[in-house]
Amino acid sequence: MALALAIACAVPASLAPVSISAQNLPNLGDTDREELSPQMERKLGEEIMRDIRRDRDYLDDGPLNEYLNYFGSSLVAIHPEARGEAGYDYNFFAVRDPMLNAFALPGGFIGVHSALILAAQSESELASVLAHEIGHVSQRHIARMIGQQKQDALIPLAAMVMAALAARSSSNASAALMMGGQGYAMQRQLSFSRDAEREADRVGLQILGQAGFDTSGMISFFGRLQNATRAYNDSAPAYLRSHPLTTERIADIQARTRNQPYRQHADTLDFHLIRARTRVLQDLSPQGLRDAGTALENQLQQKNAIQTAAAKYGLAFLALRQGALDRAQTLLQESQASARSSGAAIKTSAYPSLAIDIKLAARQPDEALREAKAARERYPLSRGLVWQYADALIAGNKFDEAITFLRDQAQLYRSEQQLQDLLARAYAAQGKQALQHMALAESYALSGSLLAALDQLGIARRSPDASFYDQAVIDARERELQTRWREESKAGQAGQKGK
Template sequence: MIAAAVLSALAVVQAAVTPSLAAAQNLPSLGDTDREELSPLMERKLGEQIMRDIRRDRDYLDDAPLTEYLNNFGATLLAARPEARGEAGYDFFFFAVRDPMLNAFALPGGFVGVHSALILAAQNESELASVMAHEIGHVAQRHIARMLGQQRQDSLIPLAAMVLAALAARSSSDAAGALLMGGQGAAVQRQLNFSRDAEREADRVGLQILKDAGYDTTGMISFFNRMQAATRSYTDAAPVYLRSHPLTTERIADIQARTRDQRYKQRADSLDFHLIRARVRLMQDPTQMGLREAATAFENQLEQKSRVQTAAAKYGLALIALKEGSPAKAQGLLQEAYAAAQGASPPIQDAVLASLGIDIKLAAGHAAEALKEAEAARAKFPVSRGIARQYAESLLAVGRNDDAVAYLRDQVRLYRQEPQLQDLLAKAYAVQGKQALQHLALAESYALNGSLPAALDQLGIARRSPDASFYDQAVIDARERELKSRWQDELKETQKNR
């Protein structure tokens, strides 16, 4: 589970907050007694280590259209108020996890997670923006770093209990309670008080981001009221300090007071907001029963007679048809989605719809048509990472393997943190019969996902490949030394903190 991701990261936290180790590493002072123990660099390192484990979790939604929507949406909020990136100037990354509870969470270093249920519960983009802006506020104010600064007398035990309990509560309040039993009561109370202050501070930062970005600030009030009701129903048996975002009447009253004099500003939702909600509905429950329930919901949605709602419902039904192995039906529904959306202004140029069109053509075995659509989409949406990968898939599907390899080699040099590119490159090398390069690419994919033992295994296979050249062997040796060093460091930290 995602809660387990924190366990492997606690070694990094321990190094960050132990004064003797911090001194040995010459970590820079942040000029604040609450934050002097955790540098921005260490905070980012901690977030990256947690993310490596989260990405391996089955509930991590590694879906290109969804991830691109969240990051484009988050970038819009940050662009309206650049100082929200904080003193460290973090490069934010927004992602989604499959979870039936309404929640979102911020990790150290600029990583923000959103539960799938929260996306579905948001009735408009202003409500979704209110939650994401709130989480940006946590990162901008470096609340986790400040919390760690307060651990100087309490050690890591209560902090570990709090973090693990908050993440474990995603799926089981009983599990969360069991984890918290290991914490120390007085220290937990101090963290609870700080958490309440942090929540109010994040609310204020989030409200300013909402206002500057042109969203309706009352969206925060309406959505937080709904989250408060949902939290009560989910966690009546759990102590209040287990809630990752304790929603109090005082917090909501404070938000209302701050928005009382602001004029109501209606903002139309983007088409993508409704398309992504349809997509997430299928991810929330991918079982056959879940698909049937989603189909019923989409059919009911069609009765609203709204162009945007009709487009989203047709898109959702097209996704279901594709999942059920009916690409021809999916294509027809996609065309109906396009037709319904054409009343929008400006005319629809939508990457989410274009991406589904490529998937349908590939599933139907129409590789040439898929490539044609991918080329057109790449021209319209040059920064879309999902479209870029679909273009490579289409090149492989039509047998243009050399072109695919050349394109992917350029892509992996430009985008070094995308394991999906390495997977595609490995597939392209496999088609060409280049075994050593295939396993080198797989090693890079595993390393990016944090699976260092598997990456080292792939390097061993690459070394033994009959086509491994002298140059390949040199690359393998250098990469193996680097990954072994990283793996040994992780083992040492894990053993040190047992």
């Protein structure tokens, strides 16, 4: 349901046309601004993200998320106006889904389906999708959608969620829901949606141009999606259902790019490595992994250094997933050699991250730790390497060092559930039961599972090694979580009554 709400939130309201060269985008009227404050938008987005992170198809993969955030943040940085009056901190993430789609959540969260990453044939095409979604966020389309819904009164947000949920499996079911009653009001919402899509296109084109990408990437990607519609028979691709694509919209994009100078953007090695990694993550079933292997082997036939490096990287990742560690290590080294021969620079931690995972799987914690230390010096902003470094410390029985490191990290990054999970592992290895369950409680709380967190606090309280200080911390934290649970329960009951 959370993913459906995410998709629904990408569909919203109208605004006056904006020139591609405009620097100052129009402000919203006071009425729309009052409907959903920037602070409430962010809070709503965080609540939805807690649900998405619990979804089994959420891709909690360090190198993939690092690349998306590095790439997406570079687009935002080149166009500071994208942060809007709310000054949003953007967060980009991926979900495993065979449908081509991307979506914007309230408050600056942008999701991309794995199939879309694989379908993008160039970095300019992927940039066009992310820039378009950034346009939705920067123009506060979500707040304005909710504002218009309140004015119409006939279309509760829940109906939009249900329609978006149905659209993931059946466009006919979605159409039936959307035509089930308030036709006039729904028609207004559809027209708002088209205006919002055109506005997001214009903002996206601004970002693409300023970032030095080929603006025709948006046209080529949308054109391929439109052609793909024929292969879907009666069901259009998901991206077209949640982002209505009309001939007028394509014509508008073509008109705005016609006089733009052509810019050839060279794809980064990171882009190809991450696509190869995503191909393996797309389907982890035995058949899915075999299909990924076949596709990567076919990629080797291109006899291009970068394509070879990416294909062998993907095959090394695949070998790791299948437990063929010697093959994984050999392929990784061959991939790195091809990358060096191409002369391409790499800006993310895709290579060292895979090297560390191979060493850990081979039960070589000392070598993994050396790799992790060197990688953290080279990529100090990588959060995935932080978790791998702690993992290597625990695997090497350096529990005190791991706990000290993780507690320091947890103070700096209070919202990272992975740090609490690793802390729980380190405490468990030392037999510190109370601290283990207290860390697990924090992990559950961060994921939004408040009852499970309270259960863990209860276990911690009953642990034989719980000190007086631990008991005091448990009592205080239990009161905080109980208060939060009661508030969320009341909010949920109020929402049910309002339906």
